[in-house]
Amino acid sequence: MATAAVSVSSCLRAVVASSSSSSTSSCSYSYCYFYSRRHLPTTSRTPKFAKPHFVSLPSFVASRPLVVAAAAMSYDKEFAAAKKAASLAARLCQKVQKELLQSDVQSKSDRSPVTVADYGSQAIVSFVLERELSTEPLSLVAEEDSGDLRKDSGKDTLQRITKHVNETIATDGSYSASPLSPEDVLRAIDTGKSEGGSFGRHWVLDPIDGTKGFLRGDQYAVALALLDDGKVVLGVLACPNLPLASIAGNVTSENAVGCLFYAKVGSGTFMQSLDGSSPVKVHVSDIGNSEDASFFESYEKAHSMQDLTSSIARKLGVKAPPVRIDSQAKYGALSRGDGAIYMRFPHKGYREKIWDHAAGCIVVTEAGGVATDAAGQPLDFSKGRYLDLDTGIIVTNQKLMPSLLKAVRESLEEKSSSL
Numbered sequence: 001m002a003t004a005a006v007s008v009s010s011c012l013r014a015v016v017a018s019s020s021s022s023s024t025s026s027c028s029y030s031y032c033y034f035y036s037r038r039h040l041p042t043t044s045r046t047p048k049f050a051k052p053h054f055v056s057l058p059s060f061v062a063s064r065p066l067v068v069a070a071a072a073m074s075y076d077k078e079f080a081a082a083k084k085a086a087s088l089a090a091r092l093c094q095k096v097q098k099e100l101l102q103s104d105v106q107s108k109s110d111r112s113p114v115t116v117a118d119y120g121s122q123a124i125v126s127f128v129l130e131r132e133l134s135t136e137p138l139s140l141v142a143e144e145d146s147g148d149l150r151k152d153s154g155k156d157t158l159q160r161i162t163k164h165v166n167e168t169i170a171t172d173g174s175y176s177a178s179p180l181s182p183e184d185v186l187r188a189i190d191t192g193k194s195e196g197g198s199f200g201r202h203w204v205l206d207p208i209d210g211t212k213g214f215l216r217g218d219q220y221a222v223a224l225a226l227l228d229d230g231k232v233v234l235g236v237l238a239c240p241n242l243p244l245a246s247i248a249g250n251v252t253s254e255n256a257v258g259c260l261f262y263a264k265v266g267s268g269t270f271m272q273s274l275d276g277s278s279p280v281k282v283h284v285s286d287i288g289n290s291e292d293a294s295f296f297e298s299y300e301k302a303h304s305m306q307d308l309t310s311s312i313a314r315k316l317g318v319k320a321p322p323v324r325i326d327s328q329a330k331y332g333a334l335s336r337g338d339g340a341i342y343m344r345f346p347h348k349g350y351r352e353k354i355w356d357h358a359a360g361c362i363v364v365t366e367a368g369g370v371a372t373d374a375a376g377q378p379l380d381f382s383k384g385r386y387l388d389l390d391t392g393i394i395v396t397n398q399k400l401m402p403s404l405l406k407a408v409r410e411s412l413e414e415k416s417s418s419l
């Protein structure tokens with residue numbers, strides 16, 4: 001552990017992110033630095049060192065009397081809070097999915113569906129993070145907002161969300177405060193309005209990723225990640241309907257479902273049952289011959305250009321049919337080697353959001369995989385609520401990435417020359 005005695009402001013911290021298991025991982029990183037989030041000038045904020053250093057601080061900081069033993073940050077507290085938050089949110093989603101009423105589903109302004117479970121899940125995650133990490137102001141970049149629930153037409157829905165949230169929190173037993181009011185729930189949902197960015201810590205949440213899968217009774221995920229200075233440092237994916245056994249080839253020998261995947265920078269990826277079995281370390285497939293690979297893609301045709309993914313698969317000689325499932329459950333399944341490739345090529349004009357990939361990205365990269373855009377560039381989560389990327393997202397192991405990139409490039413060239 002790195003320690004240093006320095007006179008600093010109360011928010012000066014030493015952060016050590018241990019070395020990643022995968023040098024080419026697009027989410028992982030390795031460095032050690034000292035900084036003050038608010039009080040240092042921009043140029044001094046993230047000096048990077050190979051090893052822990054005593055740093056010379058600007059006099060306006062050094063003059064503060066507080067002496068801090070700056071300890072290595074391991075994100076342990078945040079990791080535990082994230083697992084608890086995603087697991088509780090998944091419990092709410094499972095309950096709602098069982099008793100789904102038509103009236104629990106609304107259409108948003110982009111005509112995508114949103115349910116009481118999306119809102120409830122977001123409120124629970126926000127509540128749990130606030131409670132567990134009360135020492136830090138919470139910055140949360142999340143998909144939903146309370147706009148429609150604040151209208152007269154949203155009153156009944158808000159009552160149902162509040163009931164689900166309070167019932168779910170009560171099942172945990174560790175929060176003894178009085179039940180949340182509808183206004184508390186609205187406030188918790190709206191905590192998710194942060195814009196994120198390249199500086200400081202931001203939680204990133206998709207309260208239900210794959211709402212269409214959720215409504216069909218298929219796959220969906222609660223996806224929660226933490227960014228630190230624009231990098232994903234931890235991620236949790238709760239996949240309540242994903243079989244615990246492999247889904248390779250779309251078949252599974254076991255009925256038990258409900259997986260929790262989690263990964264922290266430099267520590268690998270683990271999976272356990274949502275009911276709390278002991279965790280197992282998972283690893284991506286080590287297939288090196290693309291003919292033996294199988295690939296995942298969206299269930300929804302509207303979410304990815306399936307003619308393009310078929311062309312890429314043909315070039316790679318992939319024999320197995322695509323495995324089409326909803327949500328970031330694909331990243332979870334990939335992280336344990338159920339398939340070898342995930343391809344996602346949204347139709348023109350669609351902008352990817354960071355909450356649709358942040359948790360999945362670290363889950364798969366810490367399991368030894370690589371996630372890039374269609375040009376092979378790492379995914380950049382530091383640009384705000386959207387991912388700014390070239391054409392699509394591809395994920396695979398390190399052996400297959402070069403041939404996948406080549407097939408992607410050729411297929412994209414053919415597609416553009418045929419237009």
Ligand SMILES: Nc1ncnc2c1ncn2[C@@H]1O[C@H](COP(=O)(O)O)[C@@H](O)[C@H]1OP(=O)(O)O
Nearest residue numbers: 208209210211212298302303326327346350356
């Ligand atoms: N037109 C679209 N193109 C691509 N992705 C979309 C589109 N509409 C919604 N999504 C998002 O795609 C993800 C589902 O991915 P998949 O297709 O892999 O199952 C979800 O994050 C979903 O949002 P949401 O979180 O609202 O469900």
Ligand SMILES: [Mg+2]
Nearest residue numbers: 112113143211
């Ligand atoms: Mg949505």
Ligand SMILES: [Mg+2]
Nearest residue numbers: 206209210356
């Ligand atoms: Mg989503």
Ligand SMILES: [Mg+2]
Nearest residue numbers: 143206208209
């Ligand atoms: Mg969503």
